[in-house]
Amino acid sequence: MHGYDKHAYEPFAVTVDLAVLTLRAGALHVLLVERGQEPYAGRWALPGGFLLPEESAETAARRELAEETGLADVTGLHLEQLRTYSEPGRDPRMRVVSVAFAALLPHPPEPRGGGDASQARWVPYDAAADLAFDHDRILADARDRVGAKLEYTCLATAFCPPEFTLGELQQVYETVWGTALDRPNFRRKVLATPGFVEAVPGAARLTGGRGKPAALYRAGPATTLHPPLLRTPREGRPA
């Protein structure tokens, strides 16, 4: 960052890659695109693409998501920088430095292919393997990070629609962590954390078609959880 001799540095291509996660039918899903060009043509990959000259990585991430998947202006999209992958050789034909993002969204619209992607699709997390480039690793890092941040931040609400029930919020934890939680205790912990959720007065909704209608909540102003909601699993694994 100090010498500006034009020969002192080499230009790199800079890209963004997105691990877009959501919950569908009680299972964690990731948004994948099928590559239309070499290298890795026909293989599945994380959506992403090159930075434009006047874009930050965050801006490029939102643009690429819209272009390649049709998910434009998604309400409630949570974007978070994961880390940057810069190993030489991670792209077989040129030097590419990639800024990876994890993105969470609540209600998943059906994506469509576009841009360089021949098609885009929601894939169950466990079925997403053998991705192009080092995307297997990026995806695994994203899941680890999201799982860890559920413990000590309010991130879980990013998986939920604007108004949600505590049962839905609990399902986020159970699905991402792969553990069952005690409902009464979960409710008390959440409600005891100031600013985590806010009650929507008078509102209620039926969830499973049966049972008592659940009260609705909105995400509160807090961003961190004190104390954290620790991953103390029971044995079972629900849907």
Added chain:
Amino acid sequence: MHGYDKHAYEPFAVTVDLAVLTLRAGALHVLLVERGQEPYAGRWALPGGFLLPEESAETAARRELAEETGLADVTGLHLEQLRTYSEPGRDPRMRVVSVAFAALLPHPPEPRGGGDASQARWVPYDAAADLAFDHDRILADARDRVGAKLEYTCLATAFCPPEFTLGELQQVYETVWGTALDRPNFRRKVLATPGFVEAVPGAARLTGGRGKPAALYRAGPATTLHPPLLRTPREGRPA
């Protein structure tokens, strides 16, 4: 990441910036260099520099640290990627994307200037302001991240020499957090966390010149703390 049309992307300069933190005389210090060239000539900045063609960001970070400060092959250097700063305009004369790292080290050797830096120096964290570029922000982000990771990882040992006393480990927490901790309880928490520290049999060392010699410990194999060591401050603020 999908089209390889040579006109579809713009090359960027890619750099690394390092927030190197250590403890000196019970206070958090950061390693700064004085810039020898425009822009920001004469201003203090975080050490850093351009990636070479065959380097990962991690490799470049270690190389730049050695070149600009003389800190080569520092034993126990902990390097951790912070995030990437890519806003257009963060460098006044060209488009630069910078991968920032936080680095922690135990015993701070006296650095020397070198490379593009006219001098390098340890500066108390609170005195490090008005840095070049967006380095104020990077430094603040580094401190936040380190403080948070002390809670739920074994990171604190990265501030300590290979063999350390529990009192020294506690000082790490107290200095970074700016809070006083209860010594008996701190000791029990640390020893109760499997894999956090390992006793060095029979070894002991005097710390303050006076008092009972303290038993020595090594960093253990664990990387995360279960349960976490939460920041529950008492009122005081010690040295």
Added chain:
DNA sequence: CCAAAAGTGTTGGGCCTACACCCATGT
């Protein structure tokens, strides 16, 4: 009436804060 889902109550145990106290060393 039954099943299913939301929500409340309660209890016993464990952890942890706060503090008192003992140990070893230098001056």
Added chain:
DNA sequence: ACATGGGTGTAGGCCCAACACTTTTGG
């Protein structure tokens, strides 16, 4: 002897996991 820092013990309280129980809906 005393100051200084390391290390142990312990009591009270808070937190919380576990589970029983009530409430409200659809079939």
